[in-house]
Amino acid sequence: MASLDFIADSHPTAPDSVRGITSGPPSSEAGGILTVDLAALVSNWRALGHRAMPSECAGVIKANGYGCGIEPVATALARAGCKTFFVADLSEARRVREVAAEAAIYVLNGLIPGTPQVYAELRARPVIGSMVELAEWDAFVASTQWRGGAALHVDTGMNRLGISANEAAALAPRIRSENHGITLLMSHFACAEDTAHPLNDRQISLFREVRMLFRGIPSSLANSSGIFLSDNAHCDVVRPGVALYGVNPTPGKPNPMRPVIELKARVAQLRTVAKGDTVGYSAGWTARRAARIAVVSVGYADGYPRASGSSDETPGGWVTVGGKRCPLAGRVSMDLMAIDVTDAPELRRGDFVTLIGGDLDLDAVATAAGTIAYELLTALGHRYHRVYRTE
Ligand SMILES: *Cc1c(COP(=O)(O)O)cnc(C)c1O
Secondary structure, eight states: OGGGTTSTTOOOOOTTSOSEEEESSOTTTOSEEEEEEHHHHHHHHHHHHHHHTTSEEOEEOHHHHHTTOHHHHHHHHHHHTOOEEEESSHHHHHHHHHHOTTOEEEETTOOOTTOHHHHHHHTEEEEEOSHHHHHHHHHHHHHHOOOOOEEEEBOSSOOSSSBOHHHHHHHHHHHHHHOOOEEEEEOOOSSTTOTTOHHHHHHHHHHHHHHHHTTTSOEEOOOHHHHHHOGGGOOSEEOOOGGGGTOOSSTTSOOOSOOOEEEEEEEEEEEEEOTTOEESGGGOEEOSSSEEEEEESOOGGGTOOGGGOOOSSOOOOEEEETTEEEEBOSOOOSSOEEEEOTTOTTOOTTOEEEEEBTTBOHHHHHHHTTSOHHHHHHTOOSSSEEEEEOO
């Protein structure tokens, strides 16, 4: 896959790596190995598109492609036929433009004052979220005749970005007659993963009313969970993010997505501790038996949640060794953490333990840390040897 060569610092595929493109330090030196299965990502995108048919399936790849790498993710999706991307800011739009020359790129955080010209240069489209942004964009469009497009974000209950439904209603006649180059009408769910939440139906019906006023302009409402909420949420374009990367968009039900990432940490050292010894900072974890401890070279500076640490009072997170669950022993340090591997006697120095993968999926790790898979993904560190699996 020669055109994935843009990945900086690419190293020849190490013997222990699967087929694919790599980045970061060589696997022989790295403390952690992150595998991103681009084939699974593409398969998830297709499955979501199938579910939302006949709507177009876009790809949300903000926050460096949810931590997975914005260039490889955009390249893989564009090749599979994805035509529309959503990013958070202009620097992300620039990175996507480098690898997806023809794609429509919407910038969710809206228009920073003075930036319309940059949008034109990148052929990116702002998601306009307030009347002042619209006024600035209108002035630019009028003076330059720029026809590159923009989305109009209408707030239907999230109260974050977007003009109000009343503002949209007042604007509608003007938008229809003058055509300000609005190519997408957009809104965003506040509680799509909670299927029973009454706000979902309120947002769907309010957005339906707004869409009637902007007939002819394509519309978009659903994020990952929104796709599974109701066909009424599909509109013309769906905007999945987290489900592309393997996170369950239907909490409480089986995960319909394929796992995309796997994370392994290297054993830097094995040591034995006597019953009653404590491990790590604050001496908060005490061995209840003579224990074998693996110190692995991944810590919170690599995005592994510090809140996963354990103590005598709280169980904390766990890793797996050959499918066996092994609990964290004590606090997560910046660059290291300790695991109680007494029940995995086969483990040797230099081996790897699984931090994310198999039954220990993103949702399980996030829950053990009291956070959500979104945060875990977007925090994925920069010291890992990364393998991008393409088949
Ligand atoms: C992040 C985001 C999405 C994608 O949401 P997921 O829950 O990750 O699918 C869609 N739309 C907007 C406006 C977003 O900010």
